[in-house]
Amino acid sequence: MPEDPEPDGYRSPVPMEPFDRLFMAEYGKVVAVANRVLADRTEAEDVAQEVFLEFHRKHRPDASYAPAWLHRAAVHTSLNQIRGRKRRERRELMDAQNRDQAVVDPQSVVEVGEDRRQVREALERLPTRAAAVLTLRYSGLSYIEVGAALGVGAGQVGTLLRRAEQALRKEMSRATSF
Amino acid sequence: MRHLSDGALRRLYDEPYALDEETRAHYNGCQQCQMQFTAVADDARQALGLMAVPAATVDPAGALARIKARTRETKASRHSSVIVLRGSWRRPVVGGLAAAIVAAGLVVTTALTPLGANLIQIFQPSKIQPVSIEQGDLTGLDAFASWGDVKWTRLPELKDAGSAAEAAQISGLPAIRVDTRKLPKSLANAPVTYAAAGQASGSVTFNANAPSRLQGSTLTVVVGPAETAVYGDLNKLAKSAGTSASGGAGAEGSKPEGSSGPRGPAADTVKDALAAAGPIMAIAEMRAPQVSSTGASVADIKKALLAQPGLSPTVRAAIQSIDDPKGTLPLPIPSGYVNAQTVKVQNVDGTALGDNTGLGAAVIWIKNGRVYGVAGTLTETELLAVANSLS
Numbered sequence: 028m029p030e031d032p033e034p035d036g037y038r039s040p041v042p043m044e045p046f047d048r049l050f051m052a053e054y055g056k057v058v059a060v061a062n063r064v065l066a067d068r069t070e071a072e073d074v075a076q077e078v079f080l081e082f083h084r085k086h087r088p089d090a091s092y093a094p095a096w097l098h099r100a101a102v103h104t105s106l107n108q109i110r111g112r113k114r115r116e117r118r119e120l121m122d123a124q125n126r127d128q129a130v131v132d133p134q135s136v137v138e139v140g141e142d143r144r145q146v147r148e149a150l151e152r153l154p155t156r157a158a159a160v161l162t163l164r165y166s167g168l169s170y171i172e173v174g175a176a177l178g179v180g181a182g183q184v185g186t187l188l189r190r191a192e193q194a195l196r197k198e199m200s201r202a203t204s205f
Numbered sequence: 206m207r208h209l210s211d212g213a214l215r216r217l218y219d220e221p222y223a224l225d226e227e228t229r230a231h232y233n234g235c236q237q238c239q240m241q242f243t244a245v246a247d248d249a250r251q252a253l254g255l256m257a258v259p260a261a262t263v264d265p266a267g268a269l270a271r272i273k274a275r276t277r278e279t280k281a282s283r284h285s286s287v288i289v290l291r292g293s294w295r296r297p298v299v300g301g302l303a304a305a306i307v308a309a310g311l312v313v314t315t316a317l318t319p320l321g322a323n324l325i326q327i328f329q330p331s332k333i334q335p336v337s338i339e340q341g342d343l344t345g346l347d348a349f350a351s352w353g354d355v356k357w358t359r360l361p362e363l364k365d366a367g368s369a370a371e372a373a374q375i376s377g378l379p380a381i382r383v384d385t386r387k388l389p390k391s392l393a394n395a396p397v398t399y400a401a402a403g404q405a406s407g408s409v410t411f412n413a414n415a416p417s418r419l420q421g422s423t424l425t426v427v428v429g430p431a432e433t434a435v436y437g438d439l440n441k442l443a444k445s446a447g448t449s450a451s452g453g454a455g456a457e458g459s460k461p462e463g464s465s466g467p468r469g470p471a472a473d474t475v476k477d478a479l480a481a482a483g484p485i486m487a488i489a490e491m492r493a494p495q496v497s498s499t500g501a502s503v504a505d506i507k508k509a510l511l512a513q514p515g516l517s518p519t520v521r522a523a524i525q526s527i528d529d530p531k532g533t534l535p536l537p538i539p540s541g542y543v544n545a546q547t548v549k550v551q552n553v554d555g556t557a558l559g560d561n562t563g564l565g566a567a568v569i570w571i572k573n574g575r576v577y578g579v580a581g582t583l584t585e586t587e588l589l590a591v592a593n594s595l596s
Contacts (some may be wrong), residue, residue: 047269050268050269050272051265054269055263055265058261062260062261063256063258066259068259068261068262071261072263072268076271079272080275080276083276146255146256161252161256162256164219165252169220170219181223183212184216185210185215185216186210186211186215187212188212189214189215189245190211191252192248192252193248196248196251
């Protein structure tokens with residue numbers, strides 16, 4: 028089995044344990060997936076920790092399905108998180124103020140926060156698979172990776188993604204028309 | 206040819222070269238497909254804007270340390286005695302060798318273990334004292350892991366170096382120089398890999414779970430700089446370790462946790478892997494770790510630890526020895542995995558760690574404010590000869 032490439036900036040003096048190697052290769056992606064849903068780095072890292080712990084408890088780190096399992100778990104855990112509780116609007120605004128360095132205009136901050144809240148709510152309402160394909164793809168995963176996480180061939184990802192984008196557009200239109 | 210489906214057009218937008226030539230050729234000549242592509246691309250761009258979030262910058266190394274700490278917490282009640290030095294994490298059987306190597310490096314041990322992060326690094330040690338720890342000895346310290354999370358404020362960054370001199374230039378430490386006449390024959394012509402790391406620092410702030418007198422205090426630990434010289438074929442080791450890791454994980458998964466003994470099948474697998482890799486020896490030099498505190502004193506922490514129920518006499522004695530004015534560093538050695546004895550090395554007292562599994566040995570000592578370690582798949586006598594030849 029080929030060695031996974033290690034992320035830039037991290038060099039290990041001795042061969043890493045399989046779990047360490049998996050973690051270093053996939054942690055950034057898992058956080059990115061969770062962050063895409065939660066729009067909160069801290070919460071995303073919490074989700075990533077839970078996902079890796081769960082994986083560690085139940086699976087072998089060198090399992091061929093490990094990355095796909097992690098990606099799928101990250102998106103489902105994150106979606107469950109936003110569906111399971113009402114996220115407060117104020118939190119969104121604080122996030123925007125704290126982390127979006129590019130936004131300096133207070134009105135823009137409010138607008139950015141409002142947009143994100145609406146997108147999160149739209150993701151809550153979308154069918155799970157549609158929300159998942161959007162999250163995974165816009166987190167930077169390739170079609171092959173997205174397909175592996177969803178259990179479909181890469182050729183089907185385009186179709187799922189296209190439908191999901193149309194559904195998201197409709198949900199957003201519905202939200203803003205009220 | 207039929208027109209491209211929306212799915213194919215969507216993929217064309219993201220990954221144009223993922224589609225076959227015939228499909229792309231059709232698209233290039235088909236106005237209808239191109240018009241539909243425009244609609245697909247518009248939706249994709251809109252979705253991209255909607256799904257945008259601030260990028261999450263992450264620290265994978267720090268996150269890995271945290272998750273390992275959490276795993277240790279979970280396992281503490283079951284395997285507390287070997288956790289402190291279990292570098293290989295999931296394979297108890299490798300604990301012996303890992304103990305030797307980790308002890309030689311010290312950086313990893315002290316940074317990742319709750320005990321090391323919060324207790325052992327509370328001063329700048331000048332001497333190492335092995336403490337043999339029995340199964341269950343650390344049970345009383347289970348609660349300690351919940352007193353605060355270790356956070357890296359400056360990550361250790363290991364850089365390859367072309368020579369001992371270059372490693373010394375990066376680390377600012379004296380170069381590692383070995384009297385080649387003292388090298389075992391098996392390593393006389395072995396390749397040498399040099400690396401160096403600058404300073405790293407981590408901190409732990411005692412939280413509400415900690416005893417009240419410690420709460421809010423932050424301990425900052427500075428480790429490094431450090432440099433290493435590794436003799437042996439690392440590529441071969443990587444290959445054989447990878448092979449054994451795959452086999453070993455399966456063997457481990459088939460039996461209850463903790464059932465592997467030092468002579469179990471997994472030990473043989475690791476041993477075989479190391480034997481296949483040929484001899485390996487690592488020499489490490491690191492400035493002794495230093496600790497500063499924003500409030501809690503050594504005495505405060507010692508008192509809080511000693512108040513924990515269930516501490517064995519061995520652990521109590523180790524904790525009490527920490528503020529020894531000589532600056533003795535208690536080095537927990539899992540009883541039954543590693544034999545430890547005091548040896549004279551470079552005219553100071555050092556510790557020789559012999560692995561009962563036959564996987565390797567290490568010699569570790571502190572001199573002139575620097576921690577030195579020589580570890581490898583060699584005998585203790587061979588390693589001691591190399592250690593004494595360092596200049």
